[in-house]
Amino acid sequence: MAVESEHVTADVIEAMEFPDLSRRYAVRGVPKIVINDTTEFVGALPEKEYLAQVRAAVEANGKE
Amino acid sequence: MGLIADNERETIRTLFDERLAGEVEIVMFTERESPIIIPGKEPCEMCGQTEELLKEVTSLSEKLKLTVHEISNANEEAQMLGIDRVPSFVFKGASRGGVRFFGIPSGYEFSAMLEDLVDVSSGTTDLSEETREYLSALTEPVNIKVFTTPT
Numbered sequence: 002m003a004v005e006s007e008h009v010t011a012d013v014i015e016a017m018e019f020p021d022l023s024r025r026y027a028v029r030g031v032p033k034i035v036i037n038d039t040t041e042f043v044g045a046l047p048e049k050e051y052l053a054q055v056r057a058a059v060e061a062n063g064k065e
Numbered sequence: 066m067g068l069i070a071d072n073e074r075e076t077i078r079t080l081f082d083e084r085l086a087g088e089v090e091i092v093m094f095t096e097r098e099s100p101i102i103i104p105g106k107e108p109c110e111m112c113g114q115t116e117e118l119l120k121e122v123t124s125l126s127e128k129l130k131l132t133v134h135e136i137s138n139a140n141e142e143a144q145m146l147g148i149d150r151v152p153s154f155v156f157k158g159a160s161r162g163g164v165r166f167f168g169i170p171s172g173y174e175f176s177a178m179l180e181d182l183v184d185v186s187s188g189t190t191d192l193s194e195e196t197r198e199y200l201s202a203l204t205e206p207v208n209i210k211v212f213t214t215p216t
Contacts, residue, residue: 002209003162004184005192006200009207010147013178015168016212018111019150022167023212033212052196059207 159188
């Protein structure tokens, strides 16, 4: 997704090497995906549902 | 014998030959071992191996280039890229947004990283039309963190 939009930054984080981040984002299973520090889910999702999560995160930001 | 097995090395070389569209620079941030032991400061356990792995990967195609910065000496560049941890690296190519890695990519993550290199080399993905339309219309920042473990 980051390849397609200049507004997207994708971070791949190795959870064991950064235990402080894993704690902060309560990582208990992988892959865990956190969007804009607000929306999160665990496990691979089909692209359509993944996009729905991104949409939800962007809309949640807009409401704040 | 390096970190990448010989047979795998050939597979990756072929993948790069066939699919890398343009050049990609991998900019890595590391912390080399200091002869001085600073109390309370952990040495970077995976920095050496990550650098070695990226060296091996970039040696498999002329389109790939590796630049390594000691994080303490490259504050400005690290700040610009939003990097405050090591080992870490970013892909610079035809990607519109930022693609950053924190920690060594191993197991499944290693293959995923190779695919990401291919995407960044062309600036295109195999995402659906709907997804791409949505992304191109975005006007505000989106940060996606993906936590993985070595498998």
